[in-house]
Amino acid sequence: xxxxxxxxxxxxxxxxxxxxxxxxxxxxxxxxxxxxxxxxxxxxxxxxxxxxxxxxxxxxxxxxxxxxxxxxxxxxxxxxxxxxxxxxxxxxxxxxxxxxxxxxxxxxxxxxxxxxxxxxxxxxxxxxxxxxxxxxxxxxxxxxxxxxxxxxxxxxxxxxxxxxxxxxxxxxxxxxxxx
Amino acid sequence: xxxxxxxxxxxxxxxxxxxxxxxxxxxxxxxxxxxxxxxxxxxxxxxxxxxxxxxxxxxxxxxxxxxxxxxxxxxxxxxxxxxxxxxxxxxxxxxxxxxxxxxxxxxxxxxxxxxxxxxxxxxxxxxxxxxxxxxxxxxxxxxxxxxxxxxxxxxxxxxxxxxxxxxxxxxxxxxxxxxxxxxxxxxxxxxxxxxxxxxxxxxxxxxxxxxxxxxxxxxxxxxxxxxxxxxxxxxxxxxxxxxxxxxxxxxxxxxxxxxxxxxxxxxxxxxxxxxxxxxxxxxxxxxxxxxxxxxxxxxxxxxxxxxxxxxxxxx
Numbered sequence: 179x180x181x182x183x184x185x186x187x188x189x190x191x192x193x194x195x196x197x198x199x200x201x202x203x204x205x206x207x208x209x210x211x212x213x214x215x216x217x218x219x220x221x222x223x224x225x226x227x228x229x230x231x232x233x234x235x236x237x238x239x240x241x242x243x244x245x246x247x248x249x250x251x252x253x254x255x256x257x258x259x260x261x262x263x264x265x266x267x268x269x270x271x272x273x274x275x276x277x278x279x280x281x282x283x284x285x286x287x288x289x290x291x292x293x294x295x296x297x298x299x300x301x302x303x304x305x306x307x308x309x310x311x312x313x314x315x316x317x318x319x320x321x322x323x324x325x326x327x328x329x330x331x332x333x334x335x336x337x338x339x340x341x342x343x344x345x346x347x348x349x350x351x352x353x354x355x356x357x
Numbered sequence: 358x359x360x361x362x363x364x365x366x367x368x369x370x371x372x373x374x375x376x377x378x379x380x381x382x383x384x385x386x387x388x389x390x391x392x393x394x395x396x397x398x399x400x401x402x403x404x405x406x407x408x409x410x411x412x413x414x415x416x417x418x419x420x421x422x423x424x425x426x427x428x429x430x431x432x433x434x435x436x437x438x439x440x441x442x443x444x445x446x447x448x449x450x451x452x453x454x455x456x457x458x459x460x461x462x463x464x465x466x467x468x469x470x471x472x473x474x475x476x477x478x479x480x481x482x483x484x485x486x487x488x489x490x491x492x493x494x495x496x497x498x499x500x501x502x503x504x505x506x507x508x509x510x511x512x513x514x515x516x517x518x519x520x521x522x523x524x525x526x527x528x529x530x531x532x533x534x535x536x537x538x539x540x541x542x543x544x545x546x547x548x549x550x551x552x553x554x555x556x557x558x559x560x561x562x563x564x565x566x567x568x569x570x571x572x573x574x575x576x577x578x579x580x581x582x583x584x585x586x587x588x589x590x591x592x593x594x595x596x597x598x599x600x601x602x603x604x605x606x607x608x609x610x611x612x613x614x615x616x617x618x619x620x621x622x623x624x625x626x627x628x629x630x631x632x633x634x635x636x637x638x639x640x641x642x643x644x645x646x647x648x649x650x651x652x653x654x655x656x657x658x659x660x661x662x663x664x665x666x667x668x669x670x671x672x
Binding site: 198199202203206207211214215219220226227229230234292294310311313314315342345349 | 371373374641
């Protein structure tokens with residue numbers, strides 16, 4: 179069987195360099211994209227490597243979900259590593275929130291959402307922010323977010339509800355102020 | 358409003374998404390990190406062995422990136438930094454490299470028999486280079502995934518532009534003649550034909566040869582003596598590679614800012630232990646050579662195993 183056709187679990191179980199290299203190639207973009215959106219490219223470069231180092235060391239503990247997709251597991255690792263960079267993320271969010279409107283608009287492809295959203299995200303509880311990023315940026319289902327964060331689906335629903343509610347309120351409030 | 362939040366989130370900092378090059382670089386970094394910290398950390402590499410197993414480091418991407426950076430910078434005319442000298446061992450680095458060259462020559466010179474192959478394994482690829490152009494004379498390589506990798510191809514393409522295999526066997530061992538030869542080769546390379554741009558390319562070719570290509574002690578000593586003659590060569594201080602081996606770091610200020618290519622060299626043996634590319638002081642690529650050595654045939658490894666290379670890329 180071609181190595182690309184193997185499942186994530188098979189690649190990890192092989193425990194060899196070739197299998198692991200294929201695993202890294204398969205998932206690096208997702209890990210980098212998620213991480214870079216949260217802490218920026220520079221920190222994402224370091225975290226991206228660390229994620230797979232942790233994954234390699236912990237590969238024996240990987241339990242494949244029904245989908246067979248290891249992304250929830252990997253982004254869960256990434257989320258834990260991002261927490262070690264919490265101050266970086268918070269500082270970047272605050273900087274974005276304070277950015278002048280024209281800069282924010284440029285970053286947001288012509289819309290002024292970035293600064294408002296960054297301000298809202300900065301005020302969210304970390305676990306709520308994790309859930310929101312995993313849902314909206316990674317495109318995870320509630321079940322996958324639960325796998326990533328190690329919490330029940332009910333908890334994920336509650337976190338997402340509160341995160342969206344607060345973000346929406348902040349967006350609406352700030353939008354109102356700007357009128 | 359919920360939809361508005363999710364929609365805004367999907368666009369949030371989308372400019373931070375990595376492009377293909379960033380993903381490829383991240384893959385190489387992750388594999389190197391895993392190889393050095395998880396896969397091969399326990400591997401014993403005999404220090405002080407000039408030919409058996411112990412070079413370190415080599416990474417396709419580093420050199421490809423490094424060489425590409427120089428070429429690209431030269432092509433678009435980015436000014437090079439660093440003070441200019443006028444040759445000779447004027448700096449501490451130059452004097453140290455002269456010492457390294459002398460030590461290498463104190464070792465028993467070894468001429469590699471015709472038909473043998475120089476083997477190099479890094480965290481991401483392994484390859485064989487014919488010592489004298491026989492047996493096809495072209496490097497055969499693969500990445501550790503087992504597929505043909507474009508990265509080694511790019512590297513080898515760059516190498517081929519610098520030094521061809523047949524030329525390796527006849528490279529001058531006299532430093533002045535070697536430098537003149539390499540400078541003539543650089544004339545066929547895109548980029549500046551003089552000044553610091555030329556020096557940057559020259560430094561790259563010296564580093565590539567010392568790190569990845571077959572060379573006997575005489576040639577290695579000559580490479581370091583040419584390196585010592587570069588006005589921009591600098592001592593970056595003591596350093597430790599990913600396997601914990603110590604050496605001294607050398608770089609050339611002609612390298613294109615904000616990039617810097619550095620080589621960690623074992624002063625006792627002259628072996629390049631590790632190379633890395635730094636950008637504004639931060640390491641963006643790092644290669645540690647895991648294994649090198651002479652082998653008898655294509656596919657042979659120094660550890661005695663053999664692999665069928667018939668389906669691999671030949672560059």
